[in-house]
Amino acid sequence: MTLTPLRVVRDQGRDLEAAERAAADFLTALGVELDSDSLAETPGRMARAYAELLSPREFRLTTFPNDEGYDELVLARAIPIRSVCEHHLLPFVGVAHVGYLPGTRILGLSKLARVVELFAHGPQVQERLTKQVADWLAEHLRPKGVGVVIEAEHLCMTLRGVRAAGASTITSTLLGELREDPRSRAEFFILAGLGQG
Numbered sequence: 001m002t003l004t005p006l007r008v009v010r011d012q013g014r015d016l017e018a019a020e021r022a023a024a025d026f027l028t029a030l031g032v033e034l035d036s037d038s039l040a041e042t043p044g045r046m047a048r049a050y051a052e053l054l055s056p057r058e059f060r061l062t063t064f065p066n067d068e069g070y071d072e073l074v075l076a077r078a079i080p081i082r083s084v085c086e087h088h089l090l091p092f093v094g095v096a097h098v099g100y101l102p103g104t105r106i107l108g109l110s111k112l113a114r115v116v117e118l119f120a121h122g123p124q125v126q127e128r129l130t131k132q133v134a135d136w137l138a139e140h141l142r143p144k145g146v147g148v149v150i151e152a153e154h155l156c157m158t159l160r161g162v163r164a165a166g167a168s169t170i171t172s173t174l175l176g177e178l179r180e181d182p183r184s185r186a187e188f189f190i191l192a193g194l195g196q197g
């Protein structure tokens with residue numbers, strides 16, 4: 001078993017009290033009066049909520065030797081994702097399908113979901129999130145191929161602005177054999193539930 005530390009969580013630079021003061025100023029500037037009992041604690045809640053949404057959680061990557069020589073696709077479907085778009089700091093929520101063709105090592109299954117969660121925490125765009133998950137797995141697991149598909153609803157697009165209710169956005173990154181071999185590529189999309197690829 002190999003334990004690879006992921007990356008150091010950045011707690012430095014976070015000042016919750018300053019964030020709370022700024023949230024109070026922000027809401028006041030928008031005409032929200034904070035002097036009622038129910039709103040008095042809102043700036044603090046807002047600061048803590050954004051701190052939670054924007055901070056990654058550290059985890060250790062657990063890999064095992066591929067002793068059985070398993071050489072078919074391993075795919076985790078419908079991993080829930082929640083992130084915030086870096087343009088409006090509004091949430092986007094949806095699912096990720098993450099798969100790989102094993103090389104000499106296989107991965108603890110929960111780690112596919114943990115990699116998604118790691119990169120989802122922080123101001124993001126869906127394209128970058130998709131690529132970061134794929135690149136990270138390629139670099140740390142050295143598989144023969146990696147595939148990541150994310151389907152998400154962006155609240156900045158459905159609740160406000162253009163208000164395209166129900167619209168979702170699909171992004172994908174394929175690497176290695178999943179990108180180059182049409183049969184593997186098609187199989188990935190079929191197992192991900194996305195048709196013929």
Ligand SMILES: Nc1nc2c(ncn2[C@@H]2O[C@H](COP(=O)(O)OP(=O)(O)OP(=O)(O)O)[C@@H](O)[C@H]2O)c(=O)[nH]1
Pocket residue numbers: 085086087124125126127154156157160161162
């Ligand atoms: N490519 C990409 N765009 C995103 C993502 N999340 C939000 N956006 C878009 O970022 C863009 C920001 O555009 P701006 O014109 O600067 O902002 P805006 O005036 O609020 O735009 P509207 O949302 O159209 O009202 C919008 O088109 C959003 O839909 C994402 O994950 N990927």
Ligand SMILES: [Zn+2]
Pocket residue numbers: 085086087088089090154156157
């Ligand atoms: Zn947005």
